[in-house]
Amino acid sequence: MKRLENLIKHIPNFKHSVVLDNVVINSMEIDHREVKQGSLFICIKGFTVDGHQYAKAACDNGAVAVIAERDLDLAVPVIVVKDTSHVLPILANAFFDSPTTNFPLIGVTGTNGKTSVTHLIEEMFQGNQQKTGIIGTIEMRINDQVTPVKNTTPDALFLQKSFKRMEEEKVDAAIMEVSSHALEQGRVHGCDFDIAVFTNLSQDHLDYHVSMDHYLFAKSLLFAQLGNDYKEKKYAILNIDDPSSLFIMRATAQPIITYGLTDEADFYAANIELKADGVSFDLHTPTQSLKINSNLMGLFSVYNMLAAAASAYYCNIDLAIVQKVLNNTNGVKGRFQPVANDRGLGVIVDYAHTPDSLENVLKTVKKFCNGEISVVVGCGGDRDKTKRPQMAHIACEYADKAIFTSDNPRSESPEDIIEDMIRPLEKDNFQIVIDRKEAIKSAVEQAKEGDVILIAGKGHETYQIIGDQVLEFDDVKVANQLLQD
Ligand SMILES: CC(=O)N[C@H]1[C@@H](OP(=O)(O)OP(=O)(O)OC[C@H]2O[C@@H](n3ccc(=O)[nH]c3=O)[C@H](O)[C@@H]2O)O[C@H](CO)[C@@H](O)[C@@H]1O[C@H](C)C(=O)N[C@@H](C)C(=O)N[C@H](CCC(=O)O)C(=O)O
Ligand SMILES: Nc1ncnc2c1ncn2[C@@H]1O[C@H](COP(=O)(O)OP(=O)(O)OP(=O)(O)O)[C@@H](O)[C@H]1O
Ligand SMILES: N[C@H](CCC[C@H](N)C(=O)O)C(=O)O
Ligand SMILES: [Mg+2]
Secondary structure (H helix, E strand, O other), rough: EEHHHHOOOOOOOOOOOOOOOOOEEEEOOOOOOOOOOOEEEEEHHHHOOEEHHHHHHHHHOOOOOEOOOOOOOOOOEEEEOOOHHHHHHHHHHOOOOOHHHHOOOOEEEOOOOOHHHHHHHHHHHHHHOOOOEEEEEOOOOEOOOOOOOOOOOHHHHHHHHHHHHHHHHOOOOOEEEOHHHHHHHHHOOOOOOOOOEEEEOOOOHHHHOOOHHHHHHHHHHHHOOOOOOOOOOEEHHHHHOOOHHHHHHOOOOOEEEEOOOOOHHHHHHEEEEEOOOOEEEEEEEOOEEEEEOOOOOOHHHHHHHHHHHHHHHHOOHHHHHHHHHHHHOOOOOOOOOOOOOOOOOOEEEOOOOHHHHHHHHHHHHHHOOOOOOEEEEOOOOOOOHHHHHHHHHHHHHHOEEEEOOOOOOOOOOOHHHHHHHHHOOOOOOOEOOOOOHHHHHHHHHHHOOOOOEEEEEOOOOOEEEOOEEEEOHHHHHHHHHHOOO
16 A cells, blocks of 8 residues: 555656645556556556546546546546656556565576576576576466466566565565567566576567667667666676677676686586487586586577576575586476377477577477478467568478468468468478468378477467467367377
8 A cells, every 4th residue: 555645756857736635555557457446547558559548447446546648537636747658667666665676686588598598597596495486478476376477578567566476475586587578668667687687689579679770779778777886796697609799798887797608608518419308518607517417408408508507606506406407407388398199209399489499499309300300380470570481491491391380370361471481482391281280280190200290389378369369279288189199
């Protein structure tokens, strides 16, 4: 509970003439459907609708005050600010008393690997008998308590509310994925990061960021937010083998810690062996070297392990625990997840939905597959169209056979998406099967013992979005069922 007068004092250089006397706020909401008696409703101008149009309905639901960008004819006080989206994180942070100043916060950004790295870091804290909170693509979770998320990095209100819960649950650290959309939209303003990690930058989201320069700039904002003073120990952990790190490192005054595959990096991997059942390598840290024998697959996983190990190191987690976690982890669901079967087939479900991740995963499969490789893949609707032909090209280049199918076509026609994928394609080792279940079925029917089927793009997702409908669909379940038939 907060007095509104006290809450809005946190908005810098802001004066208002509304009489607020004793308005007390029990909760803050940005969605009128969530408003309860005593809520403060903040009208957000969205990409789809303008939240101002729901202000009246919010009051009907019990809102006792409204923050808006223009005066509204309502029976409750309306406080007018220039930009409600900009003010939202300030108010959310103030309402929940800046929870992230009370525990270490680790933010991970980059095109690929955020979910994988955050989960590895979480396992390291848990291996150290510490409590954690995690926010990312799969869910928000405080130890075992799961809250579903709509976005990889949710809005500022959801974030601060979650951090408050984490504080109350006495977590030892929070680990979160920070998407470029979130950085660009200021969803993480007010988050007091202690460690910021950069995984890599490759093409994605050009529908939103328009150019790779703007996309990189958005990623760099996480590092700018690490702060400019040296009062606290904060670290920027960067993949030095990715040229974008040279730009990102200029965004922060905090110490730069590097990881990579050469001894120029602070944390580096040497003697890497990519095997059919995992990877092994020597992990060199500034103080000690560890032998790693992990179940995780592919060179990209080595990078993820280095990023996680460096983060754990600066959180004072013993390197013996880091080693134990890397040697025992089974990774995250939907990331290079094998689907067991008795047909002698390698069936892998993976969340590769960018050209770079698809290429990495197919290269990894190629290293151990002695038979033929088929890949079932599509591209998301209402998302970056320029990655479509690139993904189709990579699929046909690295796999013996590609089956192009639907992956959340959303408002677009699945046929048109596939047409975008194949238009410039020079190869013809592909089939088109619009229905995803039929596509997986076709791959299973054509496969022989020793072959590998990669089912890419949806990973942990349990749905297929067609138009406005969200239909149940789970690649692992579907593959399992088809393999048993
Ligand atoms: C483009 C984008 O970022 N959109 C986000 C944005 O939605 P929006 O602007 O369309 O919202 P809106 O529907 O116009 O609503 C405006 C306001 O009216 C309110 N409203 C709306 C309807 C109503 O009946 N009542 C009501 O009060 C809404 O609560 C909101 O406050 O604000 C929503 C609430 O915070 C987000 O869930 C939504 O993400 C959508 C689902 C999305 O697809 N975002 C993607 C592009 C995204 O952000 N992806 C990143 C990266 C993923 C990755 O890792 O690759 C992510 O972090 O998830
Ligand atoms: N370090 C990496 N470099 C390149 N590709 C990777 C890396 N780590 C994982 N991948 C590939 O990218 C896919 C997605 O991985 P992950 O979910 O960890 O990334 P993410 O950054 O969280 O993605 P999203 O932006 O959708 O949240 C994996 O299934 C794998 O194919
Ligand atoms: N966070 C990513 C996930 C894409 C996953 C893929 N299955 C798709 O729907 O395109 C996005 O929203 O662009
Ligand atoms: Mg993710």
